[in-house]
Amino acid sequence: MKTQLSHVSYLESEAIHIIREVAAEFERPALLFSGGKDSIIVLHLALKAFAPAPLPFPIMHVDTGHNFPEVIEFRDRTVAETGSRLIVASVQDAIDAGKITEDSGPRALRNRLQTPVLLEAIEEHRFDALFGGARRDEEKARAKERVYSFRDEFGQWDPKGQRPELWNLYNGRHKPGEHMRIFPISNWTELDVWHYLRDEEIEVPHVYFAHNRDVFMRDGMWLGVTEFLTPDEDEVVENKLVRFRTIGDATCTGSVESSATTIDQVIEEVGATRITERGATRADDRTAEAAMEDRKKEGYF
Amino acid sequence: MDLLRLATAGSVDDGKSTLIGRLLYDSKSIFEDQLESIEKTSNDRGDEHVNLALLTDGLRAEREQGITIDVAHRYFTTPRRKFIIGDTPGHIQYTRNMVTGASTADLAIILIDARKGVIEQSRRHAFIASLLRIPHLVVAVNKMDLVDYDQEVFESVRKEFAEFATRLDVPDLTFIPVSALHGDNIVDRSATMDWYRGATLLHHLEEVHIASDRNMVDPRFPVQYVIRPQSKQHHDFRGYAGTIAGGVMKPGDEIAALPSGFTSKIKAVLSPDGSELSEAYAPMSVTVLLEDELDVSRGDMICRVNNQPDVTQDLEAMVCWMSEASQLTVGSKLAIKHTTRWARAVVKDFRYRLDINTLSRDEGATALSLNEIGRVRLRTTQPLFADTYRRNRTTGSFILVDEATNVTVGAGMIRATE
Ligand SMILES: Nc1nc2c(ncn2[C@@H]2O[C@H](COP(=O)(O)OP(=O)(O)O)[C@@H](O)[C@H]2O)c(=O)[nH]1
Numbered sequence: 001m002k003t004q005l006s007h008v009s010y011l012e013s014e015a016i017h018i019i020r021e022v023a024a025e026f027e028r029p030a031l032l033f034s035g036g037k038d039s040i041i042v043l044h045l046a047l048k049a050f051a052p053a054p055l056p057f058p059i060m061h062v063d064t065g066h067n068f069p070e071v072i073e074f075r076d077r078t079v080a081e082t083g084s085r086l087i088v089a090s091v092q093d094a095i096d097a098g099k100i101t102e103d104s105g106p107r108a109l110r111n112r113l114q115t116p117v118l119l120e121a122i123e124e125h126r127f128d129a130l131f132g133g134a135r136r137d138e139e140k141a142r143a144k145e146r147v148y149s150f151r152d153e154f155g156q157w158d159p160k161g162q163r164p165e166l167w168n169l170y171n172g173r174h175k176p177g178e179h180m181r182i183f184p185i186s187n188w189t190e191l192d193v194w195h196y197l198r199d200e201e202i203e204v205p206h207v208y209f210a211h212n213r214d215v216f217m218r219d220g221m222w223l224g225v226t227e228f229l230t231p232d233e234d235e236v237v238e239n240k241l242v243r244f245r246t247i248g249d250a251t252c253t254g255s256v257e258s259s260a261t262t263i264d265q266v267i268e269e270v271g272a273t274r275i276t277e278r279g280a281t282r283a284d285d286r287t288a289e290a291a292m293e294d295r296k297k298e299g300y301f
Numbered sequence: 302m303d304l305l306r307l308a309t310a311g312s313v314d315d316g317k318s319t320l321i322g323r324l325l326y327d328s329k330s331i332f333e334d335q336l337e338s339i340e341k342t343s344n345d346r347g348d349e350h351v352n353l354a355l356l357t358d359g360l361r362a363e364r365e366q367g368i369t370i371d372v373a374h375r376y377f378t379t380p381r382r383k384f385i386i387g388d389t390p391g392h393i394q395y396t397r398n399m400v401t402g403a404s405t406a407d408l409a410i411i412l413i414d415a416r417k418g419v420i421e422q423s424r425r426h427a428f429i430a431s432l433l434r435i436p437h438l439v440v441a442v443n444k445m446d447l448v449d450y451d452q453e454v455f456e457s458v459r460k461e462f463a464e465f466a467t468r469l470d471v472p473d474l475t476f477i478p479v480s481a482l483h484g485d486n487i488v489d490r491s492a493t494m495d496w497y498r499g500a501t502l503l504h505h506l507e508e509v510h511i512a513s514d515r516n517m518v519d520p521r522f523p524v525q526y527v528i529r530p531q532s533k534q535h536h537d538f539r540g541y542a543g544t545i546a547g548g549v550m551k552p553g554d555e556i557a558a559l560p561s562g563f564t565s566k567i568k569a570v571l572s573p574d575g576s577e578l579s580e581a582y583a584p585m586s587v588t589v590l591l592e593d594e595l596d597v598s599r600g601d602m603i604c605r606v607n608n609q610p611d612v613t614q615d616l617e618a619m620v621c622w623m624s625e626a627s628q629l630t631v632g633s634k635l636a637i638k639h640t641t642r643w644a645r646a647v648v649k650d651f652r653y654r655l656d657i658n659t660l661s662r663d664e665g666a667t668a669l670s671l672n673e674i675g676r677v678r679l680r681t682t683q684p685l686f687a688d689t690y691r692r693n694r695t696t697g698s699f700i701l702v703d704e705a706t707n708v709t710v711g712a713g714m715i716r717a718t719e
Binding site for chain 1: 376623
């Protein structure tokens with residue numbers, strides 16, 4: 001008799017355990033969905049966790065307005081196909097309503113603006129648990145984060161005051177106004193994610209695969225030319241074969257040169273690459289050594 | 302490919318971070334941008350060589366102070382296995398952090414500085430590993446380069462540690478002489494220590510047999526969530542979702558549901574993709590369908606008719622106290638979480654506090670403070686369905702939560718239920 005789970009089954013079981021635990025113990029959970037591969041996996045796991053019953057909580061997209069059109073199309077199709085309920089918390093709406101002000105200048109990023117919009121949506125919908133697709137291998141501040149990550153009434157993370165997490169006994173107790181961020185795929189690596197996408201035949205937006213795109217080099221990354229992002233005079237636009245390793249705000253997510261058009265080729269490429277996913281492609285994490293830690297403390301994902 | 306979770310322990314400067322950095326580096330799990338960033342930090346700090354230890358320092362305060370504050374998780378994969386390292390710092394808060402890391406570990410690596418030999422902290426680490434019943438223990442005798450790779454030194458550490466370990470319950474104990482700095486016996490065999498015939502550390506990690514570590518004898522299924530679609534198509538579907546905590550479950554098994562004691566048979570065990578499994582075991586997440594309609598809800602336990610856990614409100618347990626703000630003493634009232642069940646607990650009796658360096662019992666003690674471990678008797682408001690921790694690490698463990706702050710303040714291992 002085989003009695004040892006494969007690593008992928010182990011990770012899947014662990015994630016489903018976490019998702020069910022949250023659904024059972026929290027009153028108003030929601031699942032953060034960006035259309036990126038990690039949140040696609042969390043949604044897939046959540047659907048499995050309750051099948052054949054529908055998802056017992058809504059999904060929420062914090063929309064910076066700076067999107068890849070194919071990702072939004074993908075999001076809407078996924079919502080329709082899975083019969084989920086989608087809540088969009090819009091950064092653009094918040095700017096238009098004068099609730100937040102956008103930094104000016106061609107290099108202003110909207111990433112930071114997601115935090116107040118997210119926190120307001122949490123308050124408005126009185127969410128007490130939010131699933132996210134963060135993984136500990138992504139970034140060094142994340143490596144220290146718990147599966148149940150406690151946030152105070154200001155949405156802040158206190159890395160030094162985290163609750164110990166023992167066995168699979170998660171403690172989600174909190175006071176009104178406080179909430180938890182829940183990371184069911186904490187223990188997955190980028191490669192685990194791709195293996196799972198392949199094994200489960202899960203569809204992801206096409207921008208994860210090699211395609212031709214007008215790009216220009218900024219801060220060592222290939223950024224795509226979009227309606228929200230135009231190159232400076234001295235930045236040269238080239239048409240290159242690229243793909244994205246992460247999908248975030250289109251203005252700060254870089255692409256990598258790649259000819260990987262199938263999932264197997266992507267797996268091969270990820271297995272051979274020597275640069276971390278965020279290091280390669282995220283301007284938001286490059287501004288300082290502790291950029292992610294600082295954003296997280298304020299309430300970022 | 303399977304997965305091995307490991308915990309590392311060592312006192313400050315024994316070379317734990319270097320060892321982990323070496324494992325990650327030699328197994329090609331470190332990326333260039335991470336390396337560049339630690340090279341830069343090493344230069345800025347005026348370190349002589351690239352400090353692999355920096356790889357494990359995730360928070361700003363840690364990099365600034367050059368210490369590790371919190372449990373960090375690291376991942377690496379070899380063609381044989383995937384590994385999750387729960388890396389716990391060796392200084393303040395040590396016991397609390399190591400207990401946390403140890404709770405999910407299949408294997409612990411204890412580092413010993415060859416020059417210092419077995420010190421008080423080594424004994425403490427070994428004790429915690431055995432208390433948490435980590436099935437496999439590896440003692441890495443590090444900095445062998447600083448003792449001329451001398452076999453005598455290694456043998457004397459081995460002898461002393463093994464002697465101490467006989468007083469503990471350590472099922473599998475392995476000693477490996479290494480130099481984390483130079484890479485001897487970590488991934489590659491040491492060229493200088495030809496007297497050592499055993500496996501390198503990585504080879505041992507890849508080969509150690511973990512399939513029989515979990516309880517495969519006593520079927521235990523704490524119900525986590527009841528799935529009732531209430532749609533036309535699945536009108537009669539009533540599935541009990543949860544994670545198997547012990548034993549093997551298969552269709553046709555005669556089961557009893559606690560606390561009601563009602564019996565039925567397993568109709569099907571469904572995997573997460575909805576397919577019917579011929580059998581399932583821990584720690585699989587599954588959905589169980591029963592032949593009869595019973596009233597079973599979250600917090601209940603499905604087990605075999607002829608193999609049941611104890612149904613009890615009285616627990617004898619070892620507790621590690623994790624709060625600096627309070628103490629555990631007779632009369633303390635706390636929330637308790639055991640499997641999928643919450644209850645309240647009160648400390649009825651304080652048996653003893655353990656001196657984790659000497660293993661002696663202080664029976665005159667009346668309370669546990671931060672990082673202290675002792676034995677208490679608890680009474681709970683509701684019955685729990687419990688086994689001893691020795692028998693099952695899942696149904697034998699619990700956490701204690703402060704009801705005012707909601708913080709997890711204690712980790713408990715059940716010694717007896719009566
Ligand atoms: N000579 C020698 N030095 C070592 C070895 N392993 C670690 N060190 C050094 O010991 C010091 C402490 O190591 P570190 O990994 O930071 O220890 P930690 O506090 O246990 O994480 C550093 O200066 C390391 O370079 C070894 O095998 N040989």
